[in-house]
Amino acid sequence: MQQTFRIEGMTCAACASKIEKISLKHEGITSAMVNFASEKLHLDYEPNPTVIKDIQDAITKAGYTLILESNYKQIVLPIEGMTCAACAQKIEKSLSKLQGVEQASVNYATEKLSVSYDPTRIRISEIKASIIHLGYTPLESIGTQAVDEDKLRKEKAIRTLWIKFFVSSIFALPLLYIAMVPMLPQLGLPLPMELNPMMEPVNYAYAQVILTLPILIAGYRFYTVGFRAIWQKSPNMDSLIAIGTAAAVIYSAYTVYEILNGIYTNVNNMYFETAGIIVALILLGKALESVTKGKTSEAIKKLIGLAPKTALVLHDGKEVILAVDEVEVGDIVIVRPGERIPVDGVVIEGHTSIDESMLTGESLPVDKSVNDPVYAASINTNGMIRFKATKVGADTALAQIVKLVEDAQGSKAPIAQLADTVAGKFVPVAFAIALFSALAWYLSGESITFSLTIFISVLVIACPCALGLATPTAIMVGTGKGAENGVLIKSGEALETAYKVNTIVFDKTGTITEGKPVVTDVVVLADIEQDELLRIAASAEKGSEHPLGAAIVKGALSKGLELSELSNFKAIPGHGITVNVEGKLVHLGNRKHMVSNDVSLANSLETSDRLADEGKTPMYLAIDGRLAGLIAVADVVKKSSAQAIKQLQKMGIDVAMITGDNRKTANAIARQVGIETILAEVLPQDKSNEVKKLQTMGRKVAMVGDGINDAPALVQADIGIAIGSGTDVAMESADIVLMRSDLMDVPTALLLSKKTIRNIKENLFWAFAYNLLGIPVAAGLLHIFGGPTLNPIFAAAAMSLSSVSVLTNALRLRSFKVPKAI
Secondary structure, rough: OEEEEEEEEOOHHHHHHHHHHHHOOOHHHEEEEOOOOOOEEEEOOOOOHHHHHHHHHHHOOOOEEEEEEOOOOEEEEEEEOOOOOOHHHHHHOOOOOOOOOEEEEEEEEOEEEEEEEOOOOOOOHHHHHHHHOOEEOOOOOOHHHHHHHHHHHHHHHHHHHHHHHHHHHHHHHHHHHHHHHOOOOHHHOOHHHHHHHOOOOOHHHHHHHHHHHHHHOHHHOOOHHHHHHHOOOOOHHHHHHHHHHHHHHHHHHHHHHHHHHHOOHHHOOOOOHHHHHHHHHHHHHHHHHHHHHHHHHHHHHHHHOOOOOOOOOEEOOOEEEEHHHHOOOOOEEEEOOOEEOOEEEEEEOOOOEEEEEHOOOOOOOOOEEOOOOOOOOOOEEEOOOOEEEEEEEHHHHHHHHHHHHHHHHOOOOOHHHHHHHHHEEEEEEEEHHHHHHHHHHHHOOOHHHHHHHHHHHHHHHHOHHHHHHHHHHHHHHHHHHHHOOOOOOOHHHHHHHHHHHOEEEEHHHHEEOOOEEEEEEEEOOOOHHHHHHHHHHHHHOOOOOOOOHHHHHHHHHOOOOOOOOEEEEEEOOOOEEEEEEEEEEEEEEEEHHHHHHOOOOOOOOOHHHHHOOOOOOOOOOOOOOOEEEEEEOOOOOOOHHHHHHHHHOOOOOOEEOOOOHHHHHHHHHEEEEEEEEEEOOOOOOHHHHHHHHHOOOOOOOOEEEEOOOHHHHHHHHEEEEEEEEHHHHHHHOOOOOEEOOOOHHHHHHHHHHHHHHHHHHHHHOOOOOOHHHHHHHHOHHHHHHHOOOOOOHHHHHHHHHHHHHHHHHHHHHHHOOOOOOO
């Protein structure tokens, strides 16, 4: 039998070796292999009911945690009906208790549930049923094709909230007017005689009841949801509003009863206007909150909206317009100038320039011809092309980017844990404080009216929403802004860790440099033209597969030089080549190759050493036994590398370079870009160890790479950053992916993370400060020292604005500017 386990607690390759040894000691284990990078143990064993438990106990005893890798699936479900952060906590706790659910995470800001479950133990329908039982509505999982429906649903919800607010306002304003005018006679405001509380108290009471009922109906969800949550022993924000306003209404209703029966005539003891205005203000706050929440996810909506809905496909020799969902891999798609590419593919006919800024953030169009890739949602700017579809639907680059950004926006940063914990326990604590404060004031000799005002004020001002929105909204805007600029941040945890980075290690080849050798110098040392020297060298290298030879051939062809036929080609590994070109004996290679063929190197050594010191590889060319010249080939530094490194150093970040190249070449490249810490001649398998050495010195390390050999180091680093032009393995291993090969995106990513985490801290400070200051004031703290009490209406206004202020602060991240080159 075979089984895979996840191992937690490993810190190095020695841990992996130790676990393998422990496993193999047990009888029945035929093979044990630990992958340190993926933190997984793969076991082959003979069927035995106790062997897994025995190994688990042994590994636990050794200080590690063994977790069975089950066939868990992950699904994201939109949730309708949540009104505050306590609702999100309630759903998380309830689902986490279900057998077969590994993890449940609810993002209140995006109104989505991410749940990891074992389909062999629980069905999606059971998860949905549990959510419905809690009083919320799970919707169908959203793919890019259903985004329009989701958008319409949210727009409808926002519209409904505004209608409810306007309806409640129509009745709340006159209610407030007729309630306040008798209490403020000094203002001299008019009031119909029929509603004069002293002359017609019954009419006055009836008028308030009639005006209050439509408001309560508009805000009925506060009561249905709030009291249901109390019944289920998990009160939320609605519960606070429901209890507070219900207390005011019930007390006022009792006063009306006394007025109708002639028992009581003090009409000023009615609090209908308090309940009405509170409901209207909370509806206003919810409407503003919904609108603002919608703006936090604008970046991803823009991405999704880029994809065209139809495609022009060549079918049986005819051009047919199909829905983009119907396009299949292998279809021939036609795109005219000005149209968007519907799916990913490879050009088979035509030449054009394509604007890929939606993918890379690069503003300049990219030239495309036969065999070049094209990507969905990019814009064909001039020529007509035909291309073969290679990736459709959820497999396109755009769909993958959208999924990555959605996953990041749905994730939680460690900094959010305290806020989530507080939000989960907040409502019962707020209720207890309200009850205790009201009783304390009543027992101290204050009237029941005063105590009721305190009770309502505390319940209404308490706001867990600001706490629940503080982190996810900033993450949503931050990751969305990153996507707009070609920086894909995979999770909230990555965002927070990037904020702490103080050391960055760059791979050299393909990261700091272009990764493609080019001819940099052609030095003539005999009576021959420079282009002729390059043409003969390229003709000689036509039969070579060496990257340096290919660079020479490419350099000659780019100049339009015509290559000659060759004969008697002979490659000498580690030295060079010997070949006949146009009847001439040509030797092309390194110094050893020249010496072994008795070619004099007089007057060339100084030039050769200078080129080598510049990080270039000098190649000698001899014709018929005489040295004709030198051709230098180098992997040139990217234009943005030096600027990016200078920007990082300005930010106070230490920069190092890691490479397998010799120290002389490494030093030359490092000098060009301004790097002082150089890790040269490092084998691919040792890169992760070098990163680990830096971490043991207490550094928070980010690794930037592009190749398969960088993957272990990307995983080992606190933050792995992959270049978009790199391999799929590197991008899979990384925490942040840069869609362009521009290293200026590295400081962009780190600066964005710093601004986002700073924004989160500001939000959390405001959310905690608001509640820590607001609740004591509402409880009458100032009144103890002779100060005023807080009117419940002002408490409601403050509560509504607290969430909106947190959201508005998060939206400031939309103004984030990419750092300019120094």
